[in-house]
Each structure stands twice: as C-alpha cells, then as structure tokens.
Amino acid sequence: MKLTLKYAGFALLVLLGIIIAFAPVDKMADRNTVSAETLIEELHNKQVYIQPDQLAHWIINDDPGYQILDIRNTEDYSQYHIPGNVHLPFEKLAKEKLEGLLNPYKITVLASNGNSKAAQAWVLLRQMGFENVYILRGGVNYWVDVFNSPQKPDATAANDEIFRYQFRKSAGDVMMGKQVVEQPQEKAEVEAPEPIKRIRRPQKKSFDEGC
Amino acid sequence: MKEEKYWSPYVSGVGLGLTLLLAFVLVGRGLGASGAMMRLDVWFMNLIAPAHTAANTYLSRYAESPLSNWLIFEVVGVIIGGFLSGALAGRLKAKIGKGQRISNRGRLILAFTGGAVMGFGARLARGCTSGLALTGGATLAVGGWVFMFAVFAGAYATAYFVRRQWI
Amino acid sequence: MAPFYKFGFFGEQTSFILALLIGISFGFWLERAGFGNSRKLALQFYFQDMTVLKVMFTAIVTAMIGLMYLTLFGWIDISKVFINPTFLYAQAVGGIVLGIGFAIGGYCPGTAVVGASTGRIDAYLFILGALFGMVVFGETFPLFENFFYAGEMGQVRLTDIINLSTGLIGLLIILMAVGMFLGGEWLEKKFRKEPAV
Numbered sequence: 312m313k314l315t316l317k318y319a320g321f322a323l324l325v326l327l328g329i330i331i332a333f334a335p336v337d338k339m340a341d342r343n344t345v346s347a348e349t350l351i352e353e354l355h356n357k358q359v360y361i362q363p364d365q366l367a368h369w370i371i372n373d374d375p376g377y378q379i380l381d382i383r384n385t386e387d388y389s390q391y392h393i394p395g396n397v398h399l400p401f402e403k404l405a406k407e408k409l410e411g412l413l414n415p416y417k418i419t420v421l422a423s424n425g426n427s428k429a430a431q432a433w434v435l436l437r438q439m440g441f442e443n444v445y446i447l448r449g450g451v452n453y454w455v456d457v458f459n460s461p462q463k464p465d466a467t468a469a470n471d472e473i474f475r476y477q478f479r480k481s482a483g484d485v486m487m488g489k490q491v492v493e494q495p496q497e498k499a500e501v502e503a504p505e506p507i508k509r510i511r512r513p514q515k516k517s518f519d520e521g522c
Numbered sequence: 523m524k525e526e527k528y529w530s531p532y533v534s535g536v537g538l539g540l541t542l543l544l545a546f547v548l549v550g551r552g553l554g555a556s557g558a559m560m561r562l563d564v565w566f567m568n569l570i571a572p573a574h575t576a577a578n579t580y581l582s583r584y585a586e587s588p589l590s591n592w593l594i595f596e597v598v599g600v601i602i603g604g605f606l607s608g609a610l611a612g613r614l615k616a617k618i619g620k621g622q623r624i625s626n627r628g629r630l631i632l633a634f635t636g637g638a639v640m641g642f643g644a645r646l647a648r649g650c651t652s653g654l655a656l657t658g659g660a661t662l663a664v665g666g667w668v669f670m671f672a673v674f675a676g677a678y679a680t681a682y683f684v685r686r687q688w689i
Numbered sequence: 690m691a692p693f694y695k696f697g698f699f700g701e702q703t704s705f706i707l708a709l710l711i712g713i714s715f716g717f718w719l720e721r722a723g724f725g726n727s728r729k730l731a732l733q734f735y736f737q738d739m740t741v742l743k744v745m746f747t748a749i750v751t752a753m754i755g756l757m758y759l760t761l762f763g764w765i766d767i768s769k770v771f772i773n774p775t776f777l778y779a780q781a782v783g784g785i786v787l788g789i790g791f792a793i794g795g796y797c798p799g800t801a802v803v804g805a806s807t808g809r810i811d812a813y814l815f816i817l818g819a820l821f822g823m824v825v826f827g828e829t830f831p832l833f834e835n836f837f838y839a840g841e842m843g844q845v846r847l848t849d850i851i852n853l854s855t856g857l858i859g860l861l862i863i864l865m866a867v868g869m870f871l872g873g874e875w876l877e878k879k880f881r882k883e884p885a886v
Contacts, residue, residue, distance in 0.1 A: 320532060321867050324750060328863035331757050331856040337848075340760050340767050340855070440768070528729075531740045532870075534722030535747020541714040542748060543755035549704050550692030551771040553715055555799035559816070560823050567824070580830035595705045599712020600799065601806045606713070607720035608807035616808040619727035619795060633727070633811040636794015637801070637818020638825065640787050644798060645826040646837065647783025649773060651797040652715075654780070656745065658773040660752035662846040662858065665775030669784040670745075676788020681734035684793050688731045689882075 350434050359433060361445040363457045364475060366420055367482045370394060377418040382432050383451065393422055393454060394486065401428050404435055418443040424450045458483040526611040542660055549592070552657025556650035558597040559641070560584050621688045632687055643676075691765040716803050725804040727795030727811055734792050736880040739873035746866040757859050777840025794818065 353359060369377045370393070379396035381388055388398050397412050401423070413419060419441050423429035429446040436444045447454060461479035464472045528534075545552055564584040567575050575581040608614045620629040644650040647669050649658070655673060658666015681688075690696060694704050722744045723729045732738035759765040791797055796804055796815045804812030830837070848855050 317530075317532060321870065324754075324863050324867060327754050327758075328860035331754065331761070332854070332860035334757075334761050334856050336757050336761050336855045336859075339763055528723035528740075529721045531722055531743035532747050534718050535744040536751050537718035537721065538715065538744065538748035539751025539755070541711060541718060542752040544714070545711050546752065546756060546770050547691040547693065547759070547765060548707050548711070549694040550769050553711070553799070555797075555802060556819070556823070559798055559819055560827075563820050563823050563827070567827075578827060578830060579834070581827045592704060592708045595708035596712035596715070597802060599709040599714075600716035600719070600802045601712075602709075603713035603716025603718075604720045604725060604803035604806035605716075607717045608725060608803075611720075613720070613725070614808050616810060618811045619729070619804070619809055620811070621728065629811055630814045633794050633796075633814040634818035634821075636790045636792070637796070637815035637820075638790070638822035639818075640790025640794055640797065640815075641819035641822025642826045643783045643786030643788075643790055643822075644819070645783075645823050646833065647780045647787060648776065650787065650799065651745070651791075652799040654773055656748055656752075657771075659745075659749040660756060661770060661772045662753070662848060662855070663773040663775060664842060664845045664847060664850060665773050665777065665780045667847065668775070668777060669780045669787075672781045672784025673788040673791060676785035677734050677792040678788075679785075680789045680792035681731075685735065687793075688728055688795070689735055689737070 350437050354430055354433065359444070359446055360448040361420055362448055363454045364478065366393075366447060367458070367478070367486060371482060371485060377420060378413055379420045379422055379447075380413060380432075380436075381422045381451070382428060383422070383424055387424065387451070391451070391455065393451065396422065401432055404432055409436075409439065413441070415439070415441045418445065420445050420447055422447045422451050422454070424452055454486070458486040525613050538656075539660075542656060546660075551592070552653065552660070553596065554593050554649065554653035554657070555597055555600065556641070556644040557653060558591065558593040560645065561591050561594055621686065623686045623689075629687060632684065647672075690763075691759065692769055695766075695769040715799070716806065719800055719803045720807060724800040725807045725809060725812070727800075727804060727809065727815075730797075730800060731792065731795040736876040737882060739877050742873050743870055746869055750863055750866045753859060753862065757855060760855075772844040772846065774844050775840070775842040776838060777842060779837050779839050781840075782836075790822075 366377075366379070368374075379393055381392050381396050381398045382401040382404065384400050385398075388400075392398065399408060399412065419436060421429045421432050421436070421444065423432065423446070429450065433444050433446055449456075457479055461476055461483065464476050542553055561584055564575055564581050567581065568585055575585050605614070618626050618629055620626070624632075640650070647654060648665075649655075649669070651670075651673065654666050655670040656666075657663075659670055693699065694707075699707075719725070723740055724744070729738055730741055733741040756765065756767065756770070760767050787797070794801075794815045796812055798816075798819055801812045801815045801819065805816060826833070847858050851858060853861075
C-alpha cells in the first residue's frame with residue numbers, strides 16, 4: 312500500500328511536469344510588466360519628482376544607493392553636468408544601452424532640461440524594469456540656479472528655510488566644482504520648491520535576502 | 523516515551539517545499555540559516571571591538587542590529603519548530619550522533635572542525651544548503667544548482683577519509 | 690498578487706512574525722525528516738541512507754512546481770521573488786568546501802540548529818565551529834576578496850543560459866529528481882546495513 316502511494320506520487324510529479332512543460336509560463340511571467348495606465352497615473356500624482364536638495368544630500372554623503380542619468384544632448388552635457396552621473400542622450404535610450412551603465416535595483420534620478428522629455432524617459436525606464444525612477448525637479452537648469460546662486464531668505468524666514476539656504480550655498484561649491492558655469496539659455500519652467508519628501512529606499516543589498 | 527520513527531522523506535520533503543513556497547509567496551524570499559549565524563558573529567564582535575568590524579569590508583556589511591534581520595527571526599522559528607517536532611516524537615535527548623568506531627571526544631572535535639570548514643565555505647559561497655541550494659534550486663538560480671552539485675561532490679570525496687566516524 | 694510583502698500588503702514588523710512562523714514550519718519538517726541526526730545525514734555519503742537527497746529534491750521540486758503554477762495562473766510576480774546572484778567560481782569552490790565540512794561535521798547550518806534544539810551535543814559543537822569558521826572568513830576576507838567575486842553572472846536562472854522554456858526545464862528537473870529517487874532507493878537496498886538512530 313505504502314509502496315504504491317509513493318509511486319503514485321512520482322507519477323503525479325511527472326504529470327505536473329508534463330503539463331507545465333507545455334503551459335505558457337514564460338508568457339505569463341512577462342505579462343507582469345507595469346501597465347502604461349498605472350504609470351501615467353503615477354506620473355500625474357507627482358510621486359516621481361525629487362528635489363535638488365535631496366539629491367545633493369545623496370551626492371555629498373556619497374550614498375551608494377542612487378545613480379543619475381543625464382538625458383540631455385551632448386552639447387549641454389559637456390557644458391555642465393551634475394557630478395558623478397551617467398550620460399545617455401534621450402534619443403539613444405534603449406534597454407541594451409542601459410545594461411551595464413545602470414543598475415536597475417538602485418534609485419535612478421533623471422536629469423534633463425524641461426519636464427516632458429524626462430517624463431517620457433521615466434515611462435521608458437519603468438517599462439524596462441527600473442523600479443525606483445525619479446525626475447529631478449526643474450531639471451539641470453533649476454539645479455544650476457539653486458546651487459550657483461541660491462536665493463537668500465529674508466531675516467524673518469523660518470529656520471528650516473535658512474538652513475536650506477546655508478546648505479545650498481555650501482553644497483554649491485561641490486556641485487559647481489571648478490567647471491565654468493554658463494547660464495543656460497532656455498529656462499525650464501521652475502516650480503516652487505516643495506518640502507523635501509522622504510523617498511523609501513529599496514533593499515540595501517540583495518545578498519541580505521539569502522542565506 | 524519511545525522514539526517514533528522519522529517520517530517518510532518524501533512527505534517531509536513536500537512539507538519543506540511548501541514551507542519554502544510559502545516564504546516566496548508571503549515575503550518574496552527563500553529560507554536560510556547561515557546568514558543568521560554570521561549576523562550573530564558580527565553582533566558579538568561588535569560588542570568587543572566595534573572599530574575592528576567597521577574597518578573590515580566584509581564584516582561591516584553585517585554590522586546592523588541582529589534583531590533587524592529577517593533571518594534571525596526565521597532561525598528562532600527553526601529552533602522552536604525543531605523542538606516541537608522532537609518533543610512530539612519523543613526525540614528530545616542529550617546525545618551524540620556518531621558511528622560505533624569513534625569516541626565521543628573524537629566526534630565532538632570533528633563536529634567542531636567540520637563546522638568551521640562549513641562556516642568558511644558557506645560564507646565564500648554566499649549561502650548554505652537551505653539558503654543557496656534549496657532556495658536557489660527552486661528559483662532555478664544557476665549559482666544554486668552549481669553550488670548543490672559542488673556540495674555533493676565535496677562531501678562524497680571526503681566521506682572515505684572520515685568513514686570511521688559514521689560507519 | 691504575491692509576493693505579498695513586496696507589494697506592500699504588510700510591513701516589516703509583520704514580515705518578522707511571518708519569518709518566525711515560516712521558521713517553525715521549516716524546523717518542524719527538518720526534524721520530521723530526521724535531519725536533527727548527524728549520522729542519518731552523513732550516511733548519505735556512504736549510500737546507506739539517501740534521505741538527504743530525497744528530502745532536498747522533493748522540497749526543491751515542490752517549491753519549483755508551485756512557483757511555476759502560481760506564475761502560470763498569474764498569482765505571483767516571479768520578477769519580485771529574490772533570486773540568489775550567481776558567482777560561479779566562488780560558489781563552486783565554496784560548495785566543495787562546504788561539502789567537505791558536511792562530511793566531517795555531519796550537519797549543515799540549518800540542520801545543526803534543529804539538532805541543537807533536540808539536544809544533540811555534536812550539533813552545539815558544530816554550530817560553535819561554524820561561527821568560528823565564519824569569523825575566520827571575515828578576518829581573512831581581504832585575501833579572498835577577489836575570489837569572492839569570481840565568476841559573477843548576476844541574477845541568472847537556468848533559463849537564461851539554457852535555451853529552453855521555463856516549463857521544459859521544470860519537466861527536466863522533475864525527471865532528474867524522480868530518477869534520483871529511484872536510483873537512491875536502489876542504492877539504499879544495496880548498501881543499507883541498519884537504520885540510523
């Protein structure tokens with residue numbers, strides 16, 4: 312009795328194997344890429360923008376969890392770019408090109424001029440499987456404004472505003488470096504800065520999950 | 523209480539497999555054991571020489587509080603589960619597993635030696651039988667399968683030299 | 690859709706409670722199989738007791754089939770399930786070293802914990818040894834650092850290096866497992882002397 316139960320188990324295993332061998336498992340696995348609608352919705356909810364100050368903090372702290380992708384054209388890029396980033400013009404964005412350049416498990420910050428290209432690039436990256444993609448608010452132009460000539464707050468301003476000013480001023484030296492900074496010709500629409508939003512960090516190191 | 527017989531390996535295997543599947547479904551990761559031991563190590567070393575662990579590029583990865591780690595909770599569960607099963611089957615007894623041709627002392631020395639070799643190997647391979655072979659095997663990870671066959675190869679190659687311990 | 694944690698169904702605290710429960714089940718089944726007993730484990734390597742092979746492959750095949758069917762029904766997003774990254778040479782050599790330790794020590798880390806919880810004295814010594822071996826590795830890490838990353842391939846699956854569909858690879862693994870079960874039983878009949886206690 313026991314013996315036959317065992318062989319029935321073996322037979323069941325093989326049967327399940329034969330079914331799975333001819334079932335479209337791979338097709339179902341690929342289906343899990345994020346749908347365009349949910350992406351657009353996310354974009355509209357403005358969950359995807361990152362303030363220059365937050366990014367500057369990461370750069371200064373040498374945070375290993377982020378990477379910057381500059382998608383402006385080569386000309387703009389050679390004039391000025393944020394320290395420590397990867398450059399790939401928007402027109403050349405393709406999965407093959409990004410492999411090796413970027414780590415899909417890190418936070419990716421898109422640096423651009425103007426928000427529409429950045430938004431398109433954001434959707435593209437998300438569909439390629441990058442989970443944590445953010446757009447630098449106001450693009451590189453706003454970044455230069457913020458750190459090249461930070462606006463001095465009034466004497467009556469709240470404490471955190473003064474702190475932010477001081478941070479921007481001191482960070483400016485690092486961000487601008489020795490590079491010659493030319494005032495950008497075209498200005499991106501700059502939105503009023505919002506308070507810095509905390510972004511949930513992804514798992515720090517994947518090997519922690521294993522044994 | 524008389525010791526019960528062990529259950530069929532196939533029944534236990536299905537039980538283990540479903541546990542592993544449950545871990546995948548609930549939290550999206552597999553099982554493990556040696557990682558928790560490493561955590562414990564580093565936690566202990568941190569108590570003695572925190573500057574030393576921080577300076578070591580390998581140890582410092584594990585330098586968080588041990589309770590923050592998922593694996594620690596899981597291994598505490600393994601202790602409880604093993605104890606429960608052992609108690610239910612009347613197998614709770616202080617004894618030493620060995621063959622008849624080796625002294626208790628010899629077996630304990632070899633147990634420590636084997637543990638040390640295994641601890642080293644587990645860290646080099648980034649996992650042990652549960653974390654890499656089982657988990658990686660079920661998710662079809664290439665490393666998991668390579669590791670599993672390497673384990674069997676290493677063990678069968680060594681078995682002859684330590685046969686007095688077991689048979 | 691599963692994995693529930695990755696989709697934010699519950700937080701980290703809950704995941705720790707689940708870790709405890711999953712661990713209890715893990716420990717229970719390991720003990721049921723007889724994996725708290727070092728001699729039973731070690732007799733695998735003398736073809737006298739093939740329990741290790743049977744349990745391991747049954748568990749792998751069960752979880753693997755489960756994952757494949759859940760993917761097929763669209764209930765789990767397999768891309769969110771952790772896959773062990775492959776470091777081919779480091780893992781091959783690490784596996785051989787671990788196997789040597791297995792034959793000498795008679796346990797692996799998970800089974801040693803179960804052995805210890807049921808009172809096996811050799812399991813306590815084994816765990817102390819393992820803790821010691823890991824410290825040694827940590828301390829000598831700079832010497833092995835390059836080798837530790839040798840053969841890095843990322844999070845690759847068998848389907849990435851063998852040009853077959855996931856389901857077909859699943860079938861091949863099942864056939865291999867069943868073959869090993871039958872072979873194992875045959876070996877046991879041939880070599881077994883007395884059951885391990």
